[in-house]
Amino acid sequence: MIHQMDVKTAFLIGDLDEEIYMEQPEGFKVKGQEHKVCKLVKSLYGLKQAPKQWHEKFNDVIQGYGFRSNEHDKCIYFKEENGGYVILCLYVDDILIFGSNLEFIEKVKVYLSNNFEMKDLGEAHIILGMKVRMTKEGIVLNQSDSIEKFLRKFNYYDCKSVSTPYDPNVHLHKNLGEPISQLKYSQIIGSLLYFTNMTRPDIFYAVGRLSRYTHNPSKSHWTTLERVLKYLRGTLSYSLCYKGFPSVLEGYSDANWITDNSEIKSTSGFVFMFGGAAITWGSKKQTIISRSTMEAEIIALDTTCTTAEWLRDLLLELRFCDIGPMELVCDNQSALHLSSNPVFHSRTKHIDVRYHFIRDHDEKKDITLENISTDKQLADIFTKPLRESRFEELKNELGLIELS
DSSP states (O other): OEEEEEETTGGGTOOOSSOOEEEOOTTOOOTTOTTOEEEOSSOOTTOTTHHHHHHHHHHHHHHTTTOEEETTEEEEEEEEETTEEEEEEEETTEEEEEESSHHHHHHHHHHHHHHSOEEEEEEOOEETTEEEEEOSSOEEEEOHHHHHHHHHHTTOTTSOOOSOSSOTTOOOOOOOSOOSSHHHHHHHHHHHHHHHHHTOGGGHHHHHHHGGGTTSOOHHHHHHHHHHHHHHHHTTTEEEEEOSOOOOOEEEEEEESOOSTTOOSOEEEEEEEETTEEEEEEEEEOSSOOSSHHHHHHHHHHHHHHHHHHHHHHHHHHTOSOOOSEEEEESOHHHHHHHHSOOOSTTTTTSOGGGGHHHHHHHHTSEEEEEOOGGGOGGGGGTSOOOHHHHHHHHHHTTEEEOO
16 A cells, blocks of 8 residues: 655744844844844754655654654655554655555555644655555555646647657767757756656657757757657656566666767667566666777676666565565676676776676675676666667567556
8 A cells, every 4th residue: 555645834834043133034023133144043944954854853853753763765754563564764854654554654644744744645646756655466555647637738749759769870979059949958858857757768768868068058959859859748647557566676787888989889789677677777888998899898787787686685574475586687798797706807808897796796696797788688778779669679578568
């Protein structure tokens, strides 16, 4: 069960650790004492300290009820009682409550309402612009309403749809002239980045690639960006569906060594699957120039391993499921061999030692490395533009389904 609550005027609740003064607000100045200031006794909206003080206040209150803060994400709390459990997730003033039974959830709600002015929203339906639905297929996450508003705002709702967000034949280059509608371009990219991080991994590569030109977009950048918007128009109902199985946490790591002639740095990509769909993913241009495909894959594995370590520790501390050794898969055998064995020769001595910490996890057996064929590499969609057939195949594998 998933329930939702909202804290009213959260930033006014926090206690201040230092003396802070403010000018008398307009309309409330005392006659004859206009030169005086007000000393704050509680937090206030607009203060730099307000978010921190609110979180400290909430943390003290919720731990007073027996909740434990997760060491790997301080906004997640967990409590066990009489065989039941409750997981509480805090995002500023929005609270999601996951519980094994309704009675336990209601107890938590009563406790929160006794300590803060709360709004009980019942079962979760919309959180942070994302719809949550319980269906026969499983838990479904969808942002169709938010994407529709976004498309209407920028006048792309009535455009003709396309089958893929990025044309593999397009090679983008830096604009050496004057920028074209730079502010609007940045606004669209900002909104798209929000969608890609929440429920739309299928457009992550395209948006990430286009965001590299936000400071100086050209006509070709706008044409490519409009293709992403046309793709979104035709895929409004796409949703991430978590079926609950397989209950194995599995990570995919990939790298594309030099995208085109104008790029000198490779692109890393990763995705983690759990419960039948993607739970976290990423695509990023590497910060250093790799000398070979193997080195590019090693750097990508390092990034993926860092996320794997955090995810594994997070789930273990929540006791959410029995997490055994996490499996990381890669389609480059040379990278896997180098990650597993301390080989040293002329072709590997230039690779930075910091990219070998995955070897420590492999030796401890908490993360295992496996080889996979390229046609089964799910992270392929995060490192390069793909043809329609390949794109459709990987999109479905990520757990994206079309629901009415």
